[in-house]
Amino acid sequence: xxxxxxxxxxxxxxxxxxxxxxxxxxxxxxxxxxxxxxxxxxxxxxxxxxxxxxxxxxxxxxxxxxxxxxxxxxxxxxxxxxxxxxxxxxxxxxxxxxxxxxxxxxxxxxxxxxxxxxxxxxxxxxxxxxxxxxxxxxxxxxxxxxxxxxxxxxxxxxxxxxxxxxxxxxxxxxxxxxxxxxxxxxxxxxxxxxxxxxxxxxxxxxxxxxxxxxxxxxxxxxxxxxxxxxxxxxxxxxxxxxxxxxxxxxxxxxxxxxxxxxxxxxxxxxxxxxxxxxxxxxxxxxxxxxxxxxxxxxxxxxxxxxxxxxxxxxxxxxxxxxxxxxxxxxxxxxxxxxxxxxxxxxxxxxxxxxxxxxxxxxxxxxxxxxxxxxxxxxxxxxxxxxxxxxxxxxxxxxxxxxxxxxxxxxxxxxxxxxxxxxxxxxxxxxxxxxxxxxxxxxxxxxxxxxxxxxxxxxxxxxxxxxxxxxxxxxxxxxxxxxxxxxxxxxxxxxxxxxxxxxxxxxxxxxx
Amino acid sequence: xxxxxxxxxxxxxxxxxxxxxxxxxxxxxxxxxxxxxxxxxxxxxxxxxxxxxxxxxxxxxxxxxxxxxxxxxxxxxxxxxxxxxxxxxxxxxxxxxxxxxxxxxxxxxxxxxxxxxx
Numbered sequence: 001x002x003x004x005x006x007x008x009x010x011x012x013x014x015x016x017x018x019x020x021x022x023x024x025x026x027x028x029x030x031x032x033x034x035x036x037x038x039x040x041x042x043x044x045x046x047x048x049x050x051x052x053x054x055x056x057x058x059x060x061x062x063x064x065x066x067x068x069x070x071x072x073x074x075x076x077x078x079x080x081x082x083x084x085x086x087x088x089x090x091x092x093x094x095x096x097x098x099x100x101x102x103x104x105x106x107x108x109x110x111x112x113x114x115x116x117x118x119x120x121x122x123x124x125x126x127x128x129x130x131x132x133x134x135x136x137x138x139x140x141x142x143x144x145x146x147x148x149x150x151x152x153x154x155x156x157x158x159x160x161x162x163x164x165x166x167x168x169x170x171x172x173x174x175x176x177x178x179x180x181x182x183x184x185x186x187x188x189x190x191x192x193x194x195x196x197x198x199x200x201x202x203x204x205x206x207x208x209x210x211x212x213x214x215x216x217x218x219x220x221x222x223x224x225x226x227x228x229x230x231x232x233x234x235x236x237x238x239x240x241x242x243x244x245x246x247x248x249x250x251x252x253x254x255x256x257x258x259x260x261x262x263x264x265x266x267x268x269x270x271x272x273x274x275x276x277x278x279x280x281x282x283x284x285x286x287x288x289x290x291x292x293x294x295x296x297x298x299x300x301x302x303x304x305x306x307x308x309x310x311x312x313x314x315x316x317x318x319x320x321x322x323x324x325x326x327x328x329x330x331x332x333x334x335x336x337x338x339x340x341x342x343x344x345x346x347x348x349x350x351x352x353x354x355x356x357x358x359x360x361x362x363x364x365x366x367x368x369x370x371x372x373x374x375x376x377x378x379x380x381x382x383x384x385x386x387x388x389x390x391x392x393x394x395x396x397x398x399x400x401x402x403x404x405x406x407x408x409x410x411x412x413x414x415x416x417x418x419x420x421x422x423x424x425x426x427x428x429x430x431x432x433x434x435x436x437x438x439x440x441x442x443x444x445x446x447x448x449x450x451x452x453x454x455x456x457x458x459x460x461x462x463x464x465x466x467x468x469x470x471x472x473x474x475x476x477x478x479x480x481x482x483x484x485x486x487x488x489x490x491x492x493x494x495x496x497x498x499x500x501x502x503x504x505x506x507x508x509x510x511x
Numbered sequence: 512x513x514x515x516x517x518x519x520x521x522x523x524x525x526x527x528x529x530x531x532x533x534x535x536x537x538x539x540x541x542x543x544x545x546x547x548x549x550x551x552x553x554x555x556x557x558x559x560x561x562x563x564x565x566x567x568x569x570x571x572x573x574x575x576x577x578x579x580x581x582x583x584x585x586x587x588x589x590x591x592x593x594x595x596x597x598x599x600x601x602x603x604x605x606x607x608x609x610x611x612x613x614x615x616x617x618x619x620x621x622x623x624x625x626x627x628x629x
Contacts, residue, residue, distance in 0.1 A: 111602035204582040218581045247588040248581075320567040331542060338543070340617050345608035354618045355543060363545040368553075371544055375535060376558060376565075378542045392568045394578030399571065401579060433557055434564055450582025476582070 012037035013174040017083050017231040020177060024071070024082040031064035031071075031082030035126050038084045042128065042175045044510040050150050051160075051170035053089050054097045055129040060084065067124045080234055081124030086176040088167050089130040090137055091222065092211040093117050096127075100213050101135040101145040101163075104337050104344045104365025114211020115243045116180060116222050123238045128176055131166030135367045136334065137187055137215045139163050140439035143430045144369045151426070152195060154466055154505050158423040161191030161439070167225045168195040173508060178235050179225040184215050185322055186419075186443025188223050189455035193418035193469025196457045196501045198232045198486065199225045201443075203476045204450035205250035207236075208243035216329035217248075219322075219447045227502060229456055229487040233261035236479070252477065255452075260480035264487025269303040272485070275310030275411035280442050286421040288461025292468040293417045296458040296489060300415070303488050310411060312403035315445050317396045322444045323437055324380050324393035331377030334370070337362065372433060397448045404449045408475045413485055416442045418455035418469030446473050454482035456490050457501045467501060528566045530559050 092110035134144035142165030167179035168191030181188035183201035192199030224235035339361035347360035380389035
């Protein structure tokens with residue numbers, strides 16, 4: 001444990017967001033001090049980790065000074081005012097570069113803030129910068145970033161998951177206590193699982209997509225990353241809620257996630273019905289992942305929950321359906337990158353026509369995985385193939401949603417491992433797209449259904465010494481159940497271990 | 512994991528879906544992406560493997576199942592019909608590759624023959 005003075009850790013970067021917020025509120029530290037500590041940490045470890053694509057040091061310090069001034073003036077501030085945060089580079093930020101990990105947007109400065117970013121700023125959070133990601137969020141390792149991979153703080157030769165590997169790694173490496181990610185097929189939960197952090201995909205429509213550069217509009221959802229379930233809940237509460245600028249935003253009260261996390265920490269799950277998804281285990285799952293998952297399920301019973309096995313027979317087709325629906329939607333969404341209104345333009349020599357310029361721009365600006373998915377989606381949507389591929393995938397989506405609905409008639413939450421394996425070595429799967437896609441096996445069903453899901457660390461796999469995540473899935477707008485169960489598991493395991501799981505990560509080399 | 516079973520309805524009648532080099536080149540043209548021969552060499556076998564795997568959706572008997580395009584029941588959302596501030600033109604044009612007279616400058620969209628006809 002970090003040394004403490006007056007209840008505040010000496011190293012401000014080791015503190016949870018909740019503890020930092022309390023220290024800020026009581027005046028033990030200033031937002032400028034907290035921000036400076038994180039900027040120093042970023043300088044020290046970024047060379048090794050590469051979690052950020054852009055660090056906005058001056059702007060972060062200016063934001064921190066404003067929070068300190070408002071606090072000194074006695075203004076009413078939000079619960080996370082002055083707490084630093086990192087934002088995935090797929091959310092547009094006014095006056096701050098946004099690349100989506102792609103060459104096609106290199107140097108682009110958006111003219112407006114995404115609603116999520118606007119809410120962060122309004123709540124007084126200090127945006128440290130933009131985090132690395134697979135290009136346009138297509139990938140499960142962050143190796144498809146055009147700006148080089150992010151490394152896993154647990155083992156710098158391994159991937160941090162993806163697509164939001166930068167956000168997860170920044171949190172795991174103590175570069176930021178909180179981060180925003182986006183999750184289309186697991187891009188928050190999967191990186192959380194392999195970096196020993198917490199990540200939640202809110203109910204689809206629970207968090208505004210305005211200003212989130214679209215990958216697959218029917219699946220994309222922004223959500224919180226943090227080192228504890230309670231911290232993730234605090235961030236969830238800041239960014240969630242109806243937004244008139246997003247026509248798919250749900251106009252209903254935000255689920256009581258902060259209260260649920262607090263209740264979970266008390267460790268009583270009596271009366272809760274938990275279903276273990278039979279189809280998300282077995283062949284292809286690493287033994288250490290299954291071992292830690294089985295122990296976590298036993299722990300749920302010890303905490304008072306009743307556990308049963310549940311069958312979701314169509315989940316095994318989730319991956320196939322997802323990799324038709326996603327490319328179809330992305331081939332349409334990414335048509336906007338045409339070299340006309342923003343971003344890269346290649347081949348405009350006054351002779352070439354618009355179509356030629358467009359085709360050269362997209363070849364130069366898009367990476368391999370993006371091109372693969374656009375072509376696959378173009379195929380799946382083309383005349384003569386539409387019914388067999390996109391149409392059939394949409395029907396499988398219905399059946400997966402029905403599996404969830406049937407399961408939630410008998411249980412309150414479903415659980416599975418968050419990922420089939422722990423973090424794999426850089427380069428291992430980058431030339432094998434199908435092997436890469438398998439990392440999303442457990443996380444995809446909730447995206448197709450729209451319900452919320454959260455990943456919480458449940459220990460290290462003995463064979464690799466790397467973190468394993470437990471996934472908790474709930475019905476739409478019951479996000480609080482994910483936080484309740486996640487916090488209970490986290491509290492019990494932290495208590496047994498005597499320290500948070502990230503304290504077991506090796507120290508990073510510092511510059 | 513590639514399946515040997517093709518989709519159950521519509522589409523290709525072959526037992527295993529395949530994507531030829533010519534088809535990939537055609538799709539790339541439709542998607543407005545220039546591909547070199549070397550890029551096609553890499554992409555064609557990869558796409559073929561992916562397609563065979565995702566074709567597994569065809570194994571599910573779903574003829575009478577309605578498709579789901581979205582997780583939410585979508586309804587049309589309208590806002591009050593009042594004038595609101597919008598991005599200033601300079602900000603909207605700020606990220607453009609080329610600007611002329613306060614507008615986006617784009618390459619010609621007609622070829623010479625079409626332009627002459629017009």
